[in-house]
Amino acid sequence: MTVPSxxxxxxxxxLEEAELLGVPILFTTLRVxxxxxxxxxxxxxxxAQPEDWAQPGLLGRQSRHR
Structure with missing residues (x-):
């Protein structure tokens, strides 16, 4: 059985162009x-921070294996 992605x-x-902590980024609200x-x-x-959705609270890098 295949699990949908x-x-x-x-x-x-x-993707949207944005800036995070002074660094230009490409952004989407979708899971990549x-x-x-x-x-x-x-x-x-x-x-986001639970108290303030406009403030980043946790930033984590995904690993990519090729």
């Missing part, structure tokens, strides 16, 4: 499939 192919989605990220780019998961 709820992760987004970043090569097919339009790390296998679809182009070589030389990285995927980070960002979680």
């Amino acid at each position: 709820y992760r987004t192919n970043v090569r097919k989605e339009r 499939d790390p296998a679809t990220v182009p070589s030389g780019m990285y995927v980070y998961d960002l979680q």
Whole structure:
């Protein structure tokens, strides 16, 4: 039985340009499939502060195996 994937192919989605901690980034609110990220780019998961959804609270890098 195959489990459906709820992760987004970043090569097919339009990403928003943004800035995080002074660094330019590409952003989406969707979950990203790390296998679809182009070589030389990285995927980070960002979680907001529970008290203030506008403030980043946790930043974690996804590993990508190829």
